[in-house]
Amino acid sequence: MAKPRGQTTDGDSPDRWEAQLRKGALEMAALASLWQGRLYGLEIIRFLENHSSMALAEGTIYPILNRLKMEGMLTSEWVEAEAGHPRKYYSLTEAGLQRLRQMAEAWTSFSRGLSRLLEPVLERQENLQ
Amino acid sequence: MAKPRGQTTDGDSPDRWEAQLRKGALEMAALASLWQGRLYGLEIIRFLENHSSMALAEGTIYPILNRLKMEGMLTSEWVEAEAGHPRKYYSLTEAGLQRLRQMAEAWTSFSRGLSRLLEPVLERQENLQ
DNA sequence: CAAGATACCTCGTATAGCAATGTATAGTGC
DNA sequence: GCACTATACATTGCTATACGAGGTATCTTG
Numbered sequence: 600m601a602k603p604r605g606q607t608t609d610g611d612s613p614d615r616w617e618a619q620l621r622k623g624a625l626e627m628a629a630l631a632s633l634w635q636g637r638l639y640g641l642e643i644i645r646f647l648e649n650h651s652s653m654a655l656a657e658g659t660i661y662p663i664l665n666r667l668k669m670e671g672m673l674t675s676e677w678v679e680a681e682a683g684h685p686r687k688y689y690s691l692t693e694a695g696l697q698r699l700r701q702m703a704e705a706w707t708s709f710s711r712g713l714s715r716l717l718e719p720v721l722e723r724q725e726n727l728q
Numbered sequence: 729m730a731k732p733r734g735q736t737t738d739g740d741s742p743d744r745w746e747a748q749l750r751k752g753a754l755e756m757a758a759l760a761s762l763w764q765g766r767l768y769g770l771e772i773i774r775f776l777e778n779h780s781s782m783a784l785a786e787g788t789i790y791p792i793l794n795r796l797k798m799e800g801m802l803t804s805e806w807v808e809a810e811a812g813h814p815r816k817y818y819s820l821t822e823a824g825l826q827r828l829r830q831m832a833e834a835w836t837s838f839s840r841g842l843s844r845l846l847e848p849v850l851e852r853q854e855n856l857q
Numbered sequence: 858c859a860a861g862a863t864a865c866c867t868c869g870t871a872t873a874g875c876a877a878t879g880t881a882t883a884g885t886g887c
Numbered sequence: 888g889c890a891c892t893a894t895a896c897a898t899t900g901c902t903a904t905a906c907g908a909g910g911t912a913t914c915t916t917g
Binding site: 768769770786787790791794809811812813814815816 | 893894895896897898899
């Protein structure tokens with residue numbers, strides 16, 4: 600019998616963060632954008648564009664927000680604007696806050712690992728140019 | 729006429745790094761693992777596991793290596809091992825080296841943006857616990 | 858009521874990661 | 888020389904995801 604490679608059968612357990620991170624960076628960014636208070640969809644896009652140079656499309660953010668809401672990480676409420684279309688404001692729930700913290704920690708560790716890997720590459724560049 | 733949303737029609741231009749990064753982190757890691765010299769497939773997996781806590785499967789690394797080789801970022805050579813199956817060693821080409829530098833820069837900027845976003849989240853945690 | 862601005866939503870497609878599985882080479886025990 | 892095991896490379900199929908394109912709803916202005 601061959602090796603039983605990859606026995607992690609629990610696809611959505613909170614363990615596999617390293618793998619989820621690569622995919623879920625956007626989810627984390629969306630959650631993080633709500634740290635300081637509620638925002639509505641398009642506002643989140645602009646926020647991330649300004650604060651982290653992440654450019655994401657509407658077709659990206661709305662599915663993410665729905666996903667997060669279904670998982671209980673966010674709540675939403677319609678608020679009538681002074682002018683124009685009403686806005687759907689999203690806020691972090693307690694669970695969303697916890698998840699954000701977990702992701703932030705995992706991200707930090709992940710990011711640190713990669714940075715360590717890239718250090719020699721970037722150092723050398725300073726010397727050359 | 730509606731808004732001309734998303735006018736970046738050049739799907740594979742070197743401009744869209746922010747988007748590629750989220751997908752291409754593994755590609756970058758693979759390139760980076762070859763910085764200090766040639767490695768063979770399974771060795772790359774072990775290297776990344778040890779040096780960056782990135783766990784990737786064989787079914788992940790080989791397609792990536794083939795992709796990179798086809799793009800001229802890597803060269804490969806068969807080397808007979810003292811014992812067991814011969815090994816296919818990969819090395820960075822000049823183009824691969826340049827690409828790695830580009831990706832490293834983009835990664836740094838991307839990572840910095842996200843870190844800035846996550847700063848308040850992590851800070852608060854120190855105070856609480 | 859038509860045009861335009863703002864905002865939310867959804868479908869289709871291309872792509873990627875990865876678990877599972879297959880193949881090739883060589884050593885070991887009998 | 889045959890089975891068994893270990894090492895290493897390779898491929899296939901499933902699923903999830905990002906996102907471009909296009910659509911809907913609300914309000915304002917003329």
